[in-house]
Amino acid sequence: MKKYYIKAVQEALFEEMERDPRVFLMGEDVRIGCFAATRGLCDTFGEERVIDTPIAELGVAGAGVGAAATGSRPIVDLMFGQFLMLAYDQISNQANAMRYMFGGQTRIPIVYLVQNGTGPALGPHHSNSVHPLFMNIPLVKVIMPSCPADAKGLLKSAIRDDNPVIFFNHTSLGGMKGEVPDDGAYLIPIGKGDIKRQGTDITLCTVGLMTNVCLEAGKILEPEGIRAEVVDLRSLKPWDKALVYESVKKTGRFLAVDESYHTCGAGAEWVASVAEDMFEHLKCPPQRLSGKEIPIPFSPALQKYAVPNVEAVVDRVKRMVGRGAPR
């Protein structure tokens, strides 16, 4: 049955809270559920397990760490990726480090849940793609799905994982519809990518909303005889190198498409790895399409140029396969 992305997220939360009484949810306005994902959970699980917090990202993120360290399994909803900046200390110095720096005495099973990336003109403080900042922290897992089914299967896995997980729902995908399994045992393993479109001429490596942009580009390229393979990583850390490398072996061309910034962005990591390990399979230099290095501007007329779009992907692919105007 087709369901909205945000409904798939809600189902995952509901099923996992029902399955494990140690799981609880807290954050700003989670009872009301501003993005609808957490709406209604309080009716079933009560205010002890669905906790409306003050707007205090650092304190709440840290309280989650302490709860996880003592045997609970918190899901901390901090709304937007850029709000995670206020919580960065607790995530990058405590949540990820406590198990290791205390010699394995504890584990920190916590999920930080936020929206990430460009939305409907949300402006410079609600549109950035912050995932590379968390890929750069050791010992956290980072996830960003591209469709409802993946969101459900991955969020359930994240909640069951014993490591800290940053779970990014792309801000523009809440209203996306897709088939979602009803099976409560439906899980997608963290770290497994998915080939969303088969192709032979170029590998488009991507994640989140950009997966859908690449799929659109793939459709446009098809009649021109260019078959693009779209690898949706789904998990940014750990990421499915094996799947990407298999694809590159087949296509010989690699383009990273990601909303995050060019410098030290997710695409930089993917391209560097492909260049290091797959050089002999490449027919042309691996390339990146990234977000422009500016705060995301408000005006819809400008935002569309700030991150990769379908036209940019089509154009770059054509150049890489030798069909476009020279760069």
Added chain:
Amino acid sequence: MDKDKLIFMYERMVLIRKFEEKAALLFSQGQLAGFLHLYVGEEAVAAGVCAALNEDDYIVSTHRGHGHLIAKGGDVNRIMAELFGRTTGYCKGKGGSMHVADFSKGMLGACGIVGGGIPIAVGAALTAKLNKTKQIAVTFFGDGASNEGSFHESVNFAATQNLPVIFLVENNGYGEFTPQMKAMRIENIADRAKAYGIPGVIVDGMDAAAVYETTKIWAEKLRAGEGPVLIEAKTHRKSGHSEGEQAFLGGQAYRIPAEEELARSIDPIDILRSALIRESGATEEALAKIETGAAEAVEAAVAFAKDSPFPSEADLFADAWV
């Protein structure tokens, strides 16, 4: 007050003192690597608080954490081994002085980020509330940390949730090398409690019995369902912020002369010792035996640490992912 309880606190305080003095010596001899923040002078706070707690209550510590762990029943062998970076240390050499922890005793870790441990205690209290266990959580932090955003966010959140947390500020008058009055315009940090609608209490942090009595009262209230409390223990750092700090100071003085004189002249161990003899009938011999025993335990800890192996490269990724 119950003599056994006073003796118990005396044992822990003396053990902390002997441990810290030994650590200072080892550091000055170049035998310990890294940073070393000592608890000398503040022993009555940790000992008094922890004597009033149950074994399964939680504490969260600071960068000055050896004393808190010893007070909660930590093993000096494993703390010393951690300072030496050995595999037998509490953290198998991964944490060092600033990250000693013993989860089996509810000690959820020392912490190298000022204010970093405060929200963690709030989370431990959330677990206790969720599981209806009647455990409480104490977070120790300094006057300096009370200026951090994490303090404000944590106290306010705990207050709104009525969580069983004791926010225990050890006011030693200095945030690193900066006197308290240069970092805030109030003298009593307990006054900040009012801003969160919770009680704020001041206790003499040099008097272990007073710290114990105060903590006991509030621990019982919290177990009965009363919300958080801010307890300010006025104390003094007999050591500096960090051992070997002269290297950072370039010869500049930072202590306020009158405070430094006071810190030198009063000693929480002497205060408890006198009280034990004067009011509880403890004998010199009995107390001397405690002191000798503590010194021997610390010597044995050093030997244990030095006899323990260093971790190897193969241990680098141990305890990383679950």
